[in-house]
Amino acid sequence: xxxxxxxxxxxxxxxxxxxxxxxxxxxxxxxxxxxxxxxxxxxxxxxxxxxxxxxxxxxxxxxxxxxxxxxxxxxx
Amino acid sequence: xxxxxxxxxxxxxxxxxxxxxxxxxxxxxxxxxxxxxxxxxxxxxxxxxxxxxxxxxxxxxxxxxxxxxxxxxxxxxxxxxxxxxxxxxxxxxxxxxxxxxxxxxxxxxxxxxxxxxxxxxxxxxxxxxxxxxxxxxxxxxxxxxxxxxxxxxxxxxxxxxxxxxxxxxxxxxxxxxxxxxxxxxxxxxxxxxxxxxxxxxxxxxxxxxxxxxxxxxxxxxxxxxxxxxxxxxxxxxxxxxxxxxxxxxxxxxxxxxxxxxxxxxxxxxxxxxxxxxxxxxxxxxxxxxxxxxxxxxxxxxxxxxxxxxxxxxxxxxxxxxxxxxxxxxxxxxxxxxxxxxxxxxxxxxxxxxxxxxxxxxxxxxxxxxxxxxxxxxxxxxxxxxxxxxxxxxxxxxxxxxxxxxxxxxxxxxxxxxxxxxxxxxxxxxxxxxxxxxxxxxxxxxxxxxxxxxxxxxxxxxxxxxxxxxxxxxxxxxxxxxxxxxxxxxxxxxxxxxxxxxxxxxxxxxxxxxxxxxxxxxxxxxxxx
Numbered sequence: 001x002x003x004x005x006x007x008x009x010x011x012x013x014x015x016x017x018x019x020x021x022x023x024x025x026x027x028x029x030x031x032x033x034x035x036x037x038x039x040x041x042x043x044x045x046x047x048x049x050x051x052x053x054x055x056x057x058x059x060x061x062x063x064x065x066x067x068x069x070x071x072x073x074x075x076x
Numbered sequence: 077x078x079x080x081x082x083x084x085x086x087x088x089x090x091x092x093x094x095x096x097x098x099x100x101x102x103x104x105x106x107x108x109x110x111x112x113x114x115x116x117x118x119x120x121x122x123x124x125x126x127x128x129x130x131x132x133x134x135x136x137x138x139x140x141x142x143x144x145x146x147x148x149x150x151x152x153x154x155x156x157x158x159x160x161x162x163x164x165x166x167x168x169x170x171x172x173x174x175x176x177x178x179x180x181x182x183x184x185x186x187x188x189x190x191x192x193x194x195x196x197x198x199x200x201x202x203x204x205x206x207x208x209x210x211x212x213x214x215x216x217x218x219x220x221x222x223x224x225x226x227x228x229x230x231x232x233x234x235x236x237x238x239x240x241x242x243x244x245x246x247x248x249x250x251x252x253x254x255x256x257x258x259x260x261x262x263x264x265x266x267x268x269x270x271x272x273x274x275x276x277x278x279x280x281x282x283x284x285x286x287x288x289x290x291x292x293x294x295x296x297x298x299x300x301x302x303x304x305x306x307x308x309x310x311x312x313x314x315x316x317x318x319x320x321x322x323x324x325x326x327x328x329x330x331x332x333x334x335x336x337x338x339x340x341x342x343x344x345x346x347x348x349x350x351x352x353x354x355x356x357x358x359x360x361x362x363x364x365x366x367x368x369x370x371x372x373x374x375x376x377x378x379x380x381x382x383x384x385x386x387x388x389x390x391x392x393x394x395x396x397x398x399x400x401x402x403x404x405x406x407x408x409x410x411x412x413x414x415x416x417x418x419x420x421x422x423x424x425x426x427x428x429x430x431x432x433x434x435x436x437x438x439x440x441x442x443x444x445x446x447x448x449x450x451x452x453x454x455x456x457x458x459x460x461x462x463x464x465x466x467x468x469x470x471x472x473x474x475x476x477x478x479x480x481x482x483x484x485x486x487x488x489x490x491x492x493x494x495x496x497x498x499x500x501x502x503x504x505x506x507x508x509x510x511x512x513x514x515x516x517x518x519x520x521x522x523x524x525x526x527x528x529x530x531x532x533x534x535x536x537x538x539x540x541x542x543x544x545x546x547x548x549x550x551x552x553x554x555x556x557x558x559x560x561x562x563x564x565x566x567x568x569x570x571x572x573x574x575x576x577x578x579x580x581x582x583x584x585x586x587x588x589x590x591x592x593x594x595x596x597x598x599x600x601x602x603x604x
Contacts, residue, residue: 031378032389033423036397040406040419052394053239 005067008041018063025057035060042066048073077118079262079348080301085294088115092258093355097282104279108257108356109249115258116221123220126189127256130182134230135251137178138237138244144170145240175238179231186227189217194440222261224437228387229255233269235391242270250277257358259349263342265363265383272358280357289562290354295580296551297347302588304544305341307537308333310589314532316501319511323520326527327511331498336545338497339368342381366552371485373454373492384437388430396426416463424456438500446505450496540587 006018012034024030030038038060039050048070059069077084092111096104117124148167152160196212203210233251237244245251253276254269280286315322315330322330343364350360367379377385396402402422410418435448469476495512502508529535551561565576 028378031374032393036394036423036426037419039398040403043403044407050398052390052398053241055390055394055398056241 004045005042005070006063008038008045009063009066011041012038022062024062025060030060038066042070046070046074077115079259079345079352080298085298089352089355096356101279101281104356105249105253105277108276109253112253112256112258112261116256116261119262120221123218126185126220126223127226128252129185130226130230131248131252131255133178133181134234134255135245135248137174137234138251139246140174141171141234141237142244142246144174171238175234178234182227182230186223189219189223191436191440193217222263225264225266226255226261228266228384229269232266232387232391236269245269245273247277253277257353259352259358260360263345263349264381265346265349265361266387267361267383271361275358283357285566286354286357288566290351292562292565292577292580293347293351293354295351295577295584297344297349297351298584298588299544299580300340300344300347300548302584304541304548305337305344306589307533307541307544307587308337308340310532310537312337312501316503319502319507319514322514322531323518323523323527324515325519325521325524326531327498327514328494328519329524329528330531331494331501331511333541334501335494335497336541338500339364340545340548366556368490368549368552370489371482373451373458373489376489376493377451384434388433392433393426393430396429397422402426420459424459427455428452443499443502443505443508447496447499450499454492544583544587 009016009018013029016029021027021029035055039055042048043050050069050073054069054073059065077088079085088111092107095111096107099107113124116127120127144167148163151163155163193214193216196214200211200214203212233254236242250273251269254267254273257267257272257276260267312330312334315326316334319327319330346360346363353360361383363382365379365382367376370376370379402425405425406418406422408418409421412418413421431448431452432445433448434451435445438444438447466476475481498511499505499508502511529538533541554561565573568576
């Protein structure tokens with residue numbers, strides 16, 4: 001799933017080395033506008049529903065965290 | 077009681093600190109709560125009842141939400157999947173009802189006190205224009221201190237419990253202290269319960285580190301406020317008060333100095349209150365991150381009044397962006413208008429609501445609405461034009477980086493910020509437009525030197541402001557490079573340390589704008 005996530009992340013912010021970034025928010029690689037774009041794309045791609053409750057730094061700090069969120073919501 | 081007054085700094089803060097230090101650990105929170113309500117009552121008198129009402133509303137709403145969640149968890153046991161779904165829908169409905177009613181109540185108070193006169197005025201003018209004989213009373217209420225700040229904190233508390241971020245507190249004192257803590261009640265920062273409640277409530281023993289660092293930060297804030305902001309106010313008040321008599325160049329200088337004033341004042345106040353809170357071991361949220369000399373307006377805003385921006389992001393922008401209507405509109409627009417414009421539309425709508433919120437939060441008036449829309453329009457323009465600009469650079473084989481280009485970006489962003497600040501300070505939108513017009517039609521650069529020293533500040537005032545602002549920018553630059561100033565000072569020898577403290581205090585005493593000939597200037601952000 002992480003490969004698909006990274007493809008989506010690449011569309012949002014091309015040229016980022018997603019696997020080696022551990023502080024996407026602190027480095028402002030993902031800002032609130034990009035997070036909303038990303039959430040829209042993830043919801044469409046995986047048929048999940050990411051809500052404002054899920055929009056906390058822990059879920060977007062790196063690509064693994066985004067993948068874990070998608071997996072958790074896919075299982076629900 | 078202003079944060080810069082002797083009565084606050086020496087008497088109030090000193091007394092609270094002594095009591096806090098000497099009482100047993102389990103009563104320390106009670107000292108802070110009592111002090112906060114004394115501070116509030118001294119400033120707002122009978123209007124304290126509004127703070128109590130908001131506190132009681134969110135306290136009981138939080139407990140009710142907890143009870144609903146608890147009973148639903150019990151009821152779920154042994155149910156079939158379909159029945160569980162039905163129960164979940166019912167529970168969500170109940171929880172939503174509690175949140176909507178509570179927010180309606182606390183924002184209802186804010187809207188009535190702060191905005192009812194403004195909206196009644198608009199209604200009356202529309203009614204008159206339409207030839208109707210229907211007039212609403214335009215009430216002007218006294219504003220309880222910090223109502224715009226504590227209402228947002230209170231709303232955040234209830235919404236977070238609703239979202240399941242944390243459980244409600246069953247301790248009324250803890251909620252009351254979170255909403256009333258005296259260093260942050262006047263101008264923020266707008267805190268979150270999960271960050272603040274425990275440090276406020278647990279009680280901390282005497283800490284030399286907290287005491288010295290808290291006092292240093294408080295003194296640094298006083299320096300920014302009294303040496304820079306209050307002195308610059310002499311020029312700003314004169315020029316904005318008599319704008320018709322000044323050329324465009326002087327108006328531009330007043331705009332730039334007002335930008336300096338509001339930054340020195342607001343960030344100075346944040347230093348004073350953060351320093352005050354540190355005396356009690358309570359870390360307040362960061363509200364500024366050196367918001368100057370940046371390439372883009374969005375970066376400037378990200379670093380300015382951070383806690384207000386974060387509040388609106390979490391409780392307005394995200395919910396609106398992820399609402400079913402916005403998502404449906406986005407899909408529809410992407411299918412018909414292409415990926416870029418299709419994704420842009422719902423974001424633009426959510427940002428519009430957010431910026432209207434930012435505008436009106438600052439005050440009830442058309443000027444504040446336009447202030448919010450000014451930044452909104454500029455940012456939307458930037459987002460819309462981005463593909464065109466990228467294509468232009470690519471077609472001309474130009475690099476998008478480079479010193480000259482970056483210098484031009486900084487100049488552009490600074491000009492736009494100053495333009496926005498001029499609107500914020502001007503008496504009305506028409507005054508602002510008139511001032512902007514003069515920037516272009518009667519700039520009179522030649523007459524600048526002959527007039528600039530006759531606008532409330534003499535050569536000595538300018539020199540002091542220049543020194544003060546330079547010190548502020550050098551400190552900011554060092555912080556931007558990751559140097560922790562207070563830690564660095566603490567590592568110096570005793571004599572050097574005390575020389576630095578004495579120098580700072582002397583600078584405030586000698587160069588601070590107070591005494592005969594100076595009016596004490598209220599904190600601008602304390603008026604919201």
